[in-house]
Amino acid sequence: MATSPDAARVPSPVRERGPVAACLTRWGSTGTRSPRRQSYVLLLALALLAPLPARAEIEPGDLTLTVTAEFNGNSPPFAREMVLLKIRGVYKQPILLEEVVQPTLANFSWTQLGRDHWSRTKLPDGQSAIAFDRTVAVFPHHAGDFIIEPFTHKLTVNDFGERRVVEVRSKPIPFPVARWTEATGGPDVKEPWWLPARDVAVTDSWSPDPETVKLGETTRRIVTLEVQGMVAEGLPPRPVMRTRGILTFAGPVTRETLLTPSGPVARATYQWDVKPGVPEVIPLDAIAIPWFDTNIRTMREAEIPARQIGGGLPDREGDRSPPALPSPLVAAAAALAAFGLGLALIGYGAGRPRLRLSAASRRALDRAARAGDPAGFRAALEAARREAPELARIWQARPDLAGPLAALDRAVFGTAGAPAPDLPALARALARPEFQATASGPERLAPLDGPAA
Numbered sequence: 001m002a003t004s005p006d007a008a009r010v011p012s013p014v015r016e017r018g019p020v021a022a023c024l025t026r027w028g029s030t031g032t033r034s035p036r037r038q039s040y041v042l043l044l045a046l047a048l049l050a051p052l053p054a055r056a057e058i059e060p061g062d063l064t065l066t067v068t069a070e071f072n073g074n075s076p077p078f079a080r081e082m083v084l085l086k087i088r089g090v091y092k093q094p095i096l097l098e099e100v101v102q103p104t105l106a107n108f109s110w111t112q113l114g115r116d117h118w119s120r121t122k123l124p125d126g127q128s129a130i131a132f133d134r135t136v137a138v139f140p141h142h143a144g145d146f147i148i149e150p151f152t153h154k155l156t157v158n159d160f161g162e163r164r165v166v167e168v169r170s171k172p173i174p175f176p177v178a179r180w181t182e183a184t185g186g187p188d189v190k191e192p193w194w195l196p197a198r199d200v201a202v203t204d205s206w207s208p209d210p211e212t213v214k215l216g217e218t219t220r221r222i223v224t225l226e227v228q229g230m231v232a233e234g235l236p237p238r239p240v241m242r243t244r245g246i247l248t249f250a251g252p253v254t255r256e257t258l259l260t261p262s263g264p265v266a267r268a269t270y271q272w273d274v275k276p277g278v279p280e281v282i283p284l285d286a287i288a289i290p291w292f293d294t295n296i297r298t299m300r301e302a303e304i305p306a307r308q309i310g311g312g313l314p315d316r317e318g319d320r321s322p323p324a325l326p327s328p329l330v331a332a333a334a335a336l337a338a339f340g341l342g343l344a345l346i347g348y349g350a351g352r353p354r355l356r357l358s359a360a361s362r363r364a365l366d367r368a369a370r371a372g373d374p375a376g377f378r379a380a381l382e383a384a385r386r387e388a389p390e391l392a393r394i395w396q397a398r399p400d401l402a403g404p405l406a407a408l409d410r411a412v413f414g415t416a417g418a419p420a421p422d423l424p425a426l427a428r429a430l431a432r433p434e435f436q437a438t439a440s441g442p443e444r445l446a447p448l449d450g451p452a453a
Contacts, residue, residue, distance in 0.1 A: 058159065058166065062092040065153050067170040072198070072229070072294035076178040079142050079187040081196040081294060082230060083175075084113075084263060089132035089153055089168065090121065096163060097156035100134065103149035109139040111231060114259050137231060137264065143179035147172050185290065185299060193236035195291040198229035198263070200302040202289065210274070210284075210309045218275045220251075223304055227266045229294060232257045235268040236289070239304065245282040246309060249273040274309065281311035286360065298376045300383075301367075303360035355391050356433040357384055365430060369423035377423050378412045381405075384430070394434045401429060 070084045077083050087100075100116075113135045121131040132153070140146065153168045180186030187194045203224040213219045227235060232255035241248055251271030258265040276282055287304040357365075361384040368376035385392040395401045404421035411420035 058093060058157065063089075063155065063166065063168045064091075065089045065151065065168045065170045067148065067151055067173055069148065069173050069175060072196075073297050075297055076176040077140060077294075078178055078180055078196065078292070079140050080194055080234070081187070081292075082137050082139055082234070082264075085136040085138055085148070087132075087134040087136065087151055087170070090123070091130045091132070091155065091168075092123075092127065093155075093157045093159075095130060095155055096158060098132075099154045101152040101154060102136075103151065105138060105148070107141050107144070107146055109141065110136055111233075112136050113264055139234070140175070140177040143177045146175040146177065148175050182299075185292075192290045195227065195234070195236060195289070196230070196294050197227045197291055198294055199227070200289065200291045200300075201226045202302050202304055204305055204307075206307070210307050211311055213274075213276060213309055215276055215279045215310075218273050219309070221272045221274055223270045225268045225270070225289070225302075227268075227291075229263055230266040231264050232266045232268065235266050238270045239287045239289070241272055241274075241284070241287065243282065243284055245276060245278040245280065246284075247275045247277055249275075276309050279310070282309040284308065293379060296375050296379050298373065298379065300376070300379060301360075301364060303363075305358070305360065354433050355388060355394070357388060357391065357431060361387055362427075362431045365427040366424075369427040372420075372423065374408060374411045374420040374423065377427070378408055381408070381430070391434060395430065401426075404429075 066088050068086045068088075070086060071077060072081065072083070117133040119131045119133070121129050123129050138148075150169045150172055152170075154165060155168060156163055156165050158164075180188065185192060185194070187196075203226070205222050205224075207220050207222075210219050210221075221241070223239070225235060235255060238250060238253050249272065251273065253271075254269045256267050258267065284307045286306040289302040289304065291300055291302060292298070293300050361380065364380035365377060365384065368380050395405065404426045407419065407421040408423075408426070410418040
């Protein structure tokens with residue numbers, strides 16, 4: 001019978017018995033066994049037979065899940081105010097399968113903003129890890145002290161070549177919801193609509209221009225409301241546009257939520273077809289939209305601007321008739337008046353463009369000034385600066401306004417107790433029209449005696 005090369009290399013009897021038997025053989029092969037030597041052999045055998053601790057591949061800190069609530073203005077939210085929950089997992093092990101188990105979120109409405117995001121990240125110790133991110137917007141139903149229960153991320157990982165399911169849990173989050181204490185408004189009343197947001201912008205467009213519309217014609221009005229820090233479901237219903245002398249036909253309302261790096265932006269578009277029913281000029285009043293500024297924690301107001309229907313163009317029948325020829329005396333008088341008016345415009349600079357804040361901005365400044373609210377006044381001023389940047393530059397260059405504006409910033413953003421300026425006087429100064437500066441150029445009239453020699 002032939003012997004293979006592997007069969008020729010038969011291990012020694014000591015190796016065949018394993019580590020414990022080999023040890024006993026070596027200790028027992030040298031002379032007579034003393035009691036002390038037998039005890040040493042027994043202890044060594046027990047040590048080798050004892051089970052070794054299993055080496056865990058997943059160590060504490062390798063899999064972490066955190067949930068952070070982003071409170072607006074670092075203050076407890078009011079009911080129906082949106083708060084973002086940022087869910088982030090950092091995992092050192094490769095993930096084969098995963099599932100997020102969300103708590104019931106009792107007393108909250110919620111919606112997930114976008115898809116889950118997976119990426120590579122570096123840990124402080126330089127190791128590479130996998131990052132998981134999810135954003136959930138929650139809306140508390142009512143005031144009270146609540147707890148956001150832990151989120152659980154079920155992960156299937158590769159542990160020594162075998163699939164293993166582990167559950168990573170976040171910590172519970174205290175979630176206080178404040179109670180509205182102002183005399184009017186708030187999340188619990190039906191009117192006006194409760195609109196907590198970071199910013200609100202209104203765009204108003206007509207086609208054709210309402211001032212050109214005649215009796216029996218129709219113009220379409222489209223108002224777009226854009227709200228930062230809100231989802232579309234929280235936007236108000238279509239405003240009521242009603243006045244005497246017009247017929248309105250409400251069109252469809254479209255709503256959408258846009259996801260941006262700074263959070264969601266909700267947009268609603270309202271549409272009306274408007275037809276005048278009388279030949280007179282019809283004024284349309286402004287429509288106020290109150291909203292709660294979640295950054296500075298105060299009420300503000302946006303506005304759909306006032307317009308008029310009709311009155312912008314002369315009657316069409318009059319356009320067809322030729323203009324009457326003026327008499328020579330009337331023409332001469334008109335020419336003389338025009339010459340004098342031109343001199344006056346040149347002398348006093350009345351031909352420069354005049355700038356002024358919109359009526360909505362002036363009302364917002366006046367309202368905050370009468371309420372003695374420096375923070376609200378500062379917020380209205382910031383909105384006015386965005387609306388009219390040319391005016392803001394003129395204000396900054398005026399010495400009589402620089403001091404009060406600096407005092408307003410100190411009262412709002414400086415140390416506690418800083419005195420506020422005279423807000424009503426500052427509101428009146430900012431409401432005045434300003435003349436836009438024009439570039440200096442050559443003199444318009446040559447010297448009467450001709451150029452100097």
